[in-house]
Amino acid sequence: MGSFLLKAEGEESLGKVTLLDYGAGNVRSVRNAIRRLGYALKEVQRPEDILAADRIVFPGVGAFEQAMGVLARRGYIEPLKEYIQAGRPFLGICLGLQLLFEGSEENGGVEGLGLVPGRVTAFDPAAGLPVPHIGWNDLLQKKASRLLQPVGEQRVYFVHTYRAVPDAANADWVLATSEYGGEFVSALKCGEVHATQFHPEKSGAAGLDILRAFLDASEADLALEPALPSSNGHARGLAKRVIACLDVRANDAGDLVVTKGDQYDVRETVGGKEVRNLGAPVELAQRYFAEGADEVTFLNITGFRDFPLSDLPMLEVLRRASEGIFVPLTVGGGIRGFTDGQGVRHSALDVAAEYFRSGADKVSIGTEAVDAAEAYLRTGERTGESAIEQISWAYGAQAVVVSIDPRRVFVADPADTPHPTVATAAFGPHGEAYCWWQCTVRGGREGRDIDAVELARAVEALGAGEILLNCIDTDGQNSGFDTELVAAVAGAVSIPVIASSGAGRPEHFSEVFARTRASAALAAGIFHRREVPIGAVKAHMAAAGIPTRM
Known part of the structure; x- marks a missing residue:
């Protein structure tokens, strides 16, 4: 279990987090988690707020086409790409990970931000597994990261119908994968840019510790490379x-x-x-x-x-x-x-x-x-x-x-x-x-x-x-x-x-x-x-x- 140490109510804020909420789905839990960890929130209201941010959390919820449409109408696409390409602190969640790829087959085919090689596709029904992929699954880390260090052997919560798959073109980005009828990308990392297919804000104490690891990270912390977790022998895969x-x-x-x-x-x-x-x-x-x-x-x-x-x-x-x-x-x-x-x-x-x-x-x-x-x-x-x-x-x-x-x-x-x-x-x-x-x-x-x-x-x-x-x-x-x-x-x-x-x-x-x-x-x-x-x-x-x- 993660440390789950939360900032006492009434204490001074540890800093400000910019939340990119494009207006779909439940992001209240993300807001609550960030506040509970002791940070103040600033909402993106206009394109220039993106480039002015110290750290951005992008909780994508909903459908790919709708999300890209809202980003385009509000003029967020170019400043968001500039912010991420500069390697500044960013955490995308669920659809916030998928939108980083070149595109998705959801909604008949939609172009994404094009920052990570590859396209997002539906889970293969031939595998005979229920889709959407809903529930608590394991992570297989591909490289060390402070972001995932709190997880250890604990499971995290997923809920999605489409996924990206790891390949040689995006290998430098892939931080962790999970298994569900085949391997799929469950976390990305490139410098200070992170994204998770799972929902940290819905992953209990370990999830809050993941958010804390992202929000609290200093340059000294980022230089550390903790060891990869080893299997503890529990029954792996998507939990019932x-x-x-x-x-x-x-x-x-x-x-x-x-x-x-x-x-x-x-x-x-x-x-x-x-x-x-x-x-x-x-x-x-x-x-x-x-x-x-x-x-x-x-x-x-x-x-x-x-x-x-x-x-x-x-x-x-x-x-x-x-x-x-x-x-x-x-x-x-x-x-x-x-x-x-x-x-x-x-x-x-x-x-x-x-x-x-x-x-x-x-x-x-x-x-x-x-x-x-x-x-x-x-x-x-x-x-x-x-x-x-x-x-x-x-x-x-x-x-x-x-x-x-x-x-x-x-x-x-x-x-x-x-x-x-x-x-x-x-x-x-x-x-x-x-x-x-x-x-x-x-x-x-x-x-x-x-x-x-x-x-x-x-x-x-x-x-x-x-x-x-x-x-x-x-x-x-x-x-x-x-x-x-x-x-x-x-x-x-x-x-x-x-x-x-x-x-x-x-x-x-x-x-x-x-x-x-x-x-x-x-x-x-x-x-x-x-x-x-x-x-x-x-x-x-x-x-x-x-x-x-x-």
Whole structure:
């Protein structure tokens, strides 16, 4: 673990950092991390601010074409190239690394800044791995660097669909690579110019130490060449993620609380039938960050969703959480287009943008995704109007999670239904040996004539980057994930799938990873009630040989 020593609040600033924010995605976490390390921030407002900077951090989030377009319209390209070519202190993050290359095949082909040889290409689907590449992966350092010295053997957090590959032409730039269906560039270094494909601001304590190494470096420090780390023998590669989920809603007094119910009923079964209160959202999320959760998900189940942009309490939860939680935050609930009380129409993109600005890294879409999938399956055409399409175009597929809430429907014979079925080991009430999973909306209260596999394939085609797969049948049962459901959906799509609903013991996590292609597993109540520690889950996974971020 890195030193994680943070500057005391109220102390004098250690210096000023210029942030190049072109207006896409969540850069609040980068700002919070820099401030937490004791530095003041200056925002680039005009081209001359770039050349006047002492050190620049460029957190690129979103799509390649959109980013280059904004840089061009604001007149930033030439001063930025001049600044970097002069070898002045620069740190590009994620898309901030990719834009340094000659171009990208994203968006049909777009030219980049042309400072590093090579082009950015999509991960090869022939490798059979889920794409986007989301989660905690290892670094293989190619040369010594103070920037990566705090990492050691720890993993760092990635979320991207496109990558650059190392070759002879860019070898002088490549600081580190990672493995995912082949080797890709995970960090660059040339003098004082650095860039990372991963997100330091989302990589926990080690990530903050990486930012500190860049911000604090003096000329004497830069002359040092620490030794390269050696392998410690842990299971390498992309780790399977453990996600803590917080269902957030207003109680009868109007306060936001974390709650959890059985079969979606969140009220106490005895007494005053009050909303079950398991803690305050921000404090509980901070506990999970400290305990080692790989991600934190907030699912907004309050009535504020009628007018999502008026949902000031939930936006404030995100803002406060992002101040001290340096792993990815996902928010779901109300991510859709709507007309407010004044008759003004707001698009799903408007709503998502506000959540991103407030600290979310990903948004989760539920009912609207089912509506969009049904329309797509009827016509076979993308309209560009759905929330999935709008948000993935602006922010990238990796920013869009689709939440699926299915329930089992048993049949005696596959011919009894037009939906694809599986042979199940859990027979139906009348001995039925087959089942399919009907998708539901509105908290499981309304069923639709579309199955989970069909829905998953449709939302992938529309641009979703990840699926959060719940299960009404196992929710709250603590008997384990529905591995038949997870295997069916994860085997039908090429995007990552998060298994949800049913975990009760550490071995349930290891089981779903061993039996299915799930990329992550999520739990709520057992973590809230301290029945199962996150550390115990990860220890069991590591002992089973599952790549795990410890």
